[in-house]
Amino acid sequence: MHREKEIEILQVHCQGEIGRVITGGVGDIPGKSIAEKMDYINEVDDSLRRFVTFEPRAHVAMTTNLLLPPTREDADAAFIVLQPDRAYPMSGSNCICVVTALLESGKIRMQEPQTTVRLDTAAGIVEVTAECRNGRCLSVTINNVPAFVEKLDAEIETAEWGKVKADIAFGGVYYAQMDVDQIGLKILPEHARALAEAGIELVDLFNRQNKFSHPLNPSLNSLAYVMFRDYEDDGSLRTCTTLKPGRVDRSPCGTGSSAALAIAKSRGEMKVGDSRISRSIIGGEFTAKLSVKQKLAGVRLYCRK
Numbered sequence: 071m072h073r074e075k076e077i078e079i080l081q082v083h084c085q086g087e088i089g090r091v092i093t094g095g096v097g098d099i100p101g102k103s104i105a106e107k108m109d110y111i112n113e114v115d116d117s118l119r120r121f122v123t124f125e126p127r128a129h130v131a132m133t134t135n136l137l138l139p140p141t142r143e144d145a146d147a148a149f150i151v152l153q154p155d156r157a158y159p160m161s162g163s164n165c166i167c168v169v170t171a172l173l174e175s176g177k178i179r180m181q182e183p184q185t186t187v188r189l190d191t192a193a194g195i196v197e198v199t200a201e202c203r204n205g206r207c208l209s210v211t212i213n214n215v216p217a218f219v220e221k222l223d224a225e226i227e228t229a230e231w232g233k234v235k236a237d238i239a240f241g242g243v244y245y246a247q248m249d250v251d252q253i254g255l256k257i258l259p260e261h262a263r264a265l266a267e268a269g270i271e272l273v274d275l276f277n278r279q280n281k282f283s284h285p286l287n288p289s290l291n292s293l294a295y296v297m298f299r300d301y302e303d304d305g306s307l308r309t310c311t312t313l314k315p316g317r318v319d320r321s322p323c324g325t326g327s328s329a330a331l332a333i334a335k336s337r338g339e340m341k342v343g344d345s346r347i348s349r350s351i352i353g354g355e356f357t358a359k360l361s362v363k364q365k366l367a368g369v370r371l372y373c374r375k
Contacts, residue, residue: 077122079134080175082167085354087321088132089167091149092122093175096136103141104148104159105192109289111150111157119152130154131317135164137172140190146178148190155314158294159192159287160242162212162324162356169198170207180205191215193242193290212324213361217241217332226279228272236276236296240284241329243294246276250298250310257300257310257351262318265351269296269312297326306347306355322348327358335360 078094096118101107111119121127122134136157138148149168151158169187172178178187182202189196194215201209220238224246227233236248253268255261273296284290300308311319311326319326327348334340345359 079122080171082171084163084166084170085321085350085356086352087163087319087354089161089164090122090128090132090134091168091171092134092136093171093177099136099138099150101141103192104138104150104190105287105289107138107141108150108157108159108192111152116156119157123152123154128154130315131320133161133164135168135171137168137177138190142190142195145188145190145195147172147187150192153313158243159290160196160215160325162214162242162327163319163321165189165191165196165198165212165324166210169200169210173200173202173207174205180207191242193287214325214328215242217328219332219336220244220282221280222333222336224276224280226272226275228275230271234272236272237333238276238280238282238293239329239332240290241327241332242325244282244284244290244292245295245297245311245326245329246273246293247297247299247326247330247333248272250300253298255298257298257308259351262310262351265298265310266312266316266318269298269310269318270314270316272296273312273314295326297323297330299330302349304347306349308349308351310351318351320350320352321354322350322356324356327356331358331360 076095080091099107100110134152136150140148151161173180180202185200187198197213199211200207222237223235224238225235234252236246277293295311298310311323348356
């Protein structure tokens with residue numbers, strides 16, 4: 071077989087969500103910041119994204135993360151989240167995959183028992199602490215970018231479910247988080263297909279009927295995902311994030327957990343120092359902690375691999 075070019079990709083997952091990491095074979099992307107590089111992929115040349123996310127090299131139930139040199143002096147590495155529909159600025163589960171790949175491949179020197187890594191993302195700097203032992207990355211804690219609520223109880227009209235409402239919040243990307251009983255489903259594996267189809271329809275409706283604008287980064291101006299939610303007897307949040315072209319997140323979703331904390335704080339349900347478990351459709355868990363109030367009324371997310 072004649073090979074003109076090789077791309078090095080490490081296979082990684084977090085709580086069952088596949089987050090492959092490109093560690094070599096790709097040149098730099100035009101742009102002075104990671105946000106500009108992400109915009110270049112989305113608006114100018116998306117050939118790399120399509121190459122690494124489309125069949126036969128990949129499939130819709132996975133994400134591929136592009137490692138890049140940081141554009142900031144206070145960062146150790148940078149990454150952009152590549153999915154089948156577009157490039158995204160941040161993902162908690164994929165951040166865990168990226169840090170695991172960086173440390174276990176030796177691209178960043180692992181220090182035991184803890185290694186701190188600062189990542190340059192299109193959403194801002196994300197500081198990560200990895201618990202390490204015997205050359206392995208055992209768990210990851212993320213200090214996420216500031217999360218904030220854009221609007222509580224945003225209503226839209228739908229043809230199938232009538233009027234529905236969701237809380238709009240940013241946790242690295244914009245989410246519409248809504249109680250799943252509004253569409254007559256439950257967050258169960260046997261409902262995954264119906265949830266995915268509903269979420270893809272709803273995200274387009276929310277984008278058409280609402281406007282979004284990040285206060286610091288104008289390129290983050292659209293709703294990325296609909297996250298369905300339910301509440302469990304132990305106080306945990308059962309979540310199901312839906313992604314284009316039509317699937318559900320197998321992980322509890324890190325950026326979504328961060329946005330959910332901002333919503334809970336805004337509703338007076340949590341205070342700084344409180345934590346809550348986010349549980350995925352297949353039972354995976356992140357622990358999200360409300361820690362620091364910042365200028366954007368934001369919080370930081372702590373999630374365990």
